[in-house]
Amino acid sequence: MNRLSRARRAVTLASAAAISLALAAPASAQETFKLGIVTFLSGPAADSFGVPARNGGTFVIDQLNKGGAPSPYEKVGFGGMKIEPIIIDENGGATKQVQELRNLYQRDNVDAVLGYISSGDCLAVAPIAEELKKMLVLMDCGTPRIFEEGKYNYVFRTAAHATMDNVGLIRYMKAKNVKMETLSAINQDYAWGQDSRADFVAAAGQLYPNAKLVTDLLPKFGAGQYGTEISALVSAGSDVVYSSLWGGDLQSFILQASPRGLPKRSQLVFSAADHVLPPLGDKMPDGTIIGARGAYGLMSQKSPLNDWFFKGYEGANGVYPVQAAYRMTQAILGLKAAVEKAMAKNGGKKPSTDELVAAMTGLEWQTPGGLVQMKLADGHQAIQSIGFGRTKYNPDLKRVDLVDIQYFPAECVNPPPGVKSLDWIRGGMQGAKCN
Amino acid sequence: MNKGMHPLVMIGLVGAVTLFGRLLPTWTLSLATIAAANALISLGIVVLARTGNISFGQGLFYAAGGYGVALIANGWGLTDAVAQVIIGAVCGGVLGLVIGPLIARYSGIFFGMLTLALSMVFYGALVKSTALGGSDGFNVGRPTLFGIGFSDPREADFMLYAVSVITTGLAGIAATILFRSEFGLASLAVRENNLRVEYLGLSANRIISLNFVIAAIFAGASGAFALMAQRHIDPQFAYWTTSGEFVFVAVLAGNQSVAAVFVASMALELVRSFSNLYLPNTWQLVLGVFLLGVILFLPRGIGSLWVRDRRRKSTPATASEGTTKKEVVL
Numbered sequence: 001m002n003r004l005s006r007a008r009r010a011v012t013l014a015s016a017a018a019i020s021l022a023l024a025a026p027a028s029a030q031e032t033f034k035l036g037i038v039t040f041l042s043g044p045a046a047d048s049f050g051v052p053a054r055n056g057g058t059f060v061i062d063q064l065n066k067g068g069a070p071s072p073y074e075k076v077g078f079g080g081m082k083i084e085p086i087i088i089d090e091n092g093g094a095t096k097q098v099q100e101l102r103n104l105y106q107r108d109n110v111d112a113v114l115g116y117i118s119s120g121d122c123l124a125v126a127p128i129a130e131e132l133k134k135m136l137v138l139m140d141c142g143t144p145r146i147f148e149e150g151k152y153n154y155v156f157r158t159a160a161h162a163t164m165d166n167v168g169l170i171r172y173m174k175a176k177n178v179k180m181e182t183l184s185a186i187n188q189d190y191a192w193g194q195d196s197r198a199d200f201v202a203a204a205g206q207l208y209p210n211a212k213l214v215t216d217l218l219p220k221f222g223a224g225q226y227g228t229e230i231s232a233l234v235s236a237g238s239d240v241v242y243s244s245l246w247g248g249d250l251q252s253f254i255l256q257a258s259p260r261g262l263p264k265r266s267q268l269v270f271s272a273a274d275h276v277l278p279p280l281g282d283k284m285p286d287g288t289i290i291g292a293r294g295a296y297g298l299m300s301q302k303s304p305l306n307d308w309f310f311k312g313y314e315g316a317n318g319v320y321p322v323q324a325a326y327r328m329t330q331a332i333l334g335l336k337a338a339v340e341k342a343m344a345k346n347g348g349k350k351p352s353t354d355e356l357v358a359a360m361t362g363l364e365w366q367t368p369g370g371l372v373q374m375k376l377a378d379g380h381q382a383i384q385s386i387g388f389g390r391t392k393y394n395p396d397l398k399r400v401d402l403v404d405i406q407y408f409p410a411e412c413v414n415p416p417p418g419v420k421s422l423d424w425i426r427g428g429m430q431g432a433k434c435n
Numbered sequence: 436m437n438k439g440m441h442p443l444v445m446i447g448l449v450g451a452v453t454l455f456g457r458l459l460p461t462w463t464l465s466l467a468t469i470a471a472a473n474a475l476i477s478l479g480i481v482v483l484a485r486t487g488n489i490s491f492g493q494g495l496f497y498a499a500g501g502y503g504v505a506l507i508a509n510g511w512g513l514t515d516a517v518a519q520v521i522i523g524a525v526c527g528g529v530l531g532l533v534i535g536p537l538i539a540r541y542s543g544i545f546f547g548m549l550t551l552a553l554s555m556v557f558y559g560a561l562v563k564s565t566a567l568g569g570s571d572g573f574n575v576g577r578p579t580l581f582g583i584g585f586s587d588p589r590e591a592d593f594m595l596y597a598v599s600v601i602t603t604g605l606a607g608i609a610a611t612i613l614f615r616s617e618f619g620l621a622s623l624a625v626r627e628n629n630l631r632v633e634y635l636g637l638s639a640n641r642i643i644s645l646n647f648v649i650a651a652i653f654a655g656a657s658g659a660f661a662l663m664a665q666r667h668i669d670p671q672f673a674y675w676t677t678s679g680e681f682v683f684v685a686v687l688a689g690n691q692s693v694a695a696v697f698v699a700s701m702a703l704e705l706v707r708s709f710s711n712l713y714l715p716n717t718w719q720l721v722l723g724v725f726l727l728g729v730i731l732f733l734p735r736g737i738g739s740l741w742v743r744d745r746r747r748k749s750t751p752a753t754a755s756e757g758t759t760k761k762e763v764v765l
Contacts, residue, residue: 042716089711
């Protein structure tokens, strides 16, 4: 080994660095809208949420770029500008997401960033976008803390937060006269599980004031084995077993609980379980009450927009769309509506970030999952309606159908502006408009 | 002190790198800030590794520094960047002072596993603390410097870059001096044969404890930087994969050069970022191949790219590292 080859190696390294910098240089094109999309492509949330969201996003963007979407979204791309997506992986923790968000804005010069499924990531990236004064659309994450603890001008969330999942669930149980004198809960021991549990218990305290919480379990995230938990739940024998488990954890829980008779002893209620119906199939016990975090998937309501999306997605991916795909779609359509509203105002030019922000604030738009309204947090946080139903296996179609579906309007299950979610629930859900 | 650069030259170099930040595009600034913060904690691992012990739980001190700074910033409104670095370092150092002497009695895999276990205990406790936002963590405001707030994003990024590069640079210089000192050489001797060190009248436990505290101080300061750069903290700071990444930077850098730690850290961040951009579905694979490539072709780390010749005619203490024996690779 000598000096020469070391110098050569240094040159190779330097040129590799130069090439990567050159590749990173922004391509300037007038007629496109560069959209950074962040969703889980790896990790535990990829199969359940991240990849369906990605598939929903690519389907909708393809359709929009071809001008193939139904009214009122028939314009090509965003107001005539083709959408140029840059998709990156949300896996890797909040530190990485903050860095990647900066890279998207500052290096790749995207016009807006849309995505994020994990609440921790949403909380971490929101202040960064605000500081950089760049448009950020959060599409999914559950926690209400984002706008309840912070105030943002450049950040929007185009889906309702997790409060309605549990308030709606309790309202559904009450409407269907589900008996609940005793209640048990099993939730993952991290923010989503802890918060969902708190919301559900608080809402139950309002509508079922006599219900007693018997067994309250918090297994760790990704546990996979629930033998002892199921024993505890079976021996407790409470009327209702509530869970906010999702993905692989929920599938394992159901697969392990069914043979031990838990679904026969207790009414199972799951706040966000629609995404496990396709993989579980006939393993899903009939009569389980489930939510989908909106009027999504098999609970979606018929409309030309939903027919286009449901059938198109099913055709492209071989499986029907579930919650995350809907949420991605409603975020993209919302952004499209905002861009076109801003362009109508400024005479058809590509809108600046501030024009875009002004157009998005307080916006209302139609989506495959129904009407979305930016009503909370000064027009930055969406509310929407939600559906719940009971599972029933359909042997002809070889899929789990949902029966007994009931919808609750957005203002029935979401807190009014200016009230913190948990305070609203504990205060008796004042001002809810349920018709 | 007859080999290597004079500390004043190194200070000049740190100054030059800091000023170079004025020329860098904005996105590189925050990347470099994170890289410098990671380099600082990995430097601590290298310091500790010279005693023959690897800590797989530096995330513990990283998180302690981060949470300490975040809680003080939110509680008392203390936002000064330099003060935050000092708070982070103190938090890490105090914790290191408690844990170091207890853990110094163990060595090898037991040492590594205990550090890992302690960091995971802390992680578990943080996930359970809903008052601290549980697994979602919480946000803090932007840092200031000597009473000056920075509203322009580029200036704010440069300020952080400058503070982190200077701090990490000074830590690097201190480490270089430490490595050449009697204490630093005794640390190497502990790795070779701690019994003999004891017979020389030195306490091997004390040497390991002190190195452990130094590593903890670096980790705490690094946690403060990570917090300032991302304005958000969550228990992931203490998770074992976070700690593992720092060990990886240390492995990547090798223990021959302090500068290599910075180069390795920056290279890792760049590879991660670009692979995530161009290959969103397989970025972990790219990262893995990169790490594998370095291990296969540069088994003694990136530092061996430029340190090799000088070390061949170096002092007996470093010669015993085995650096003179193999010149075959590549």
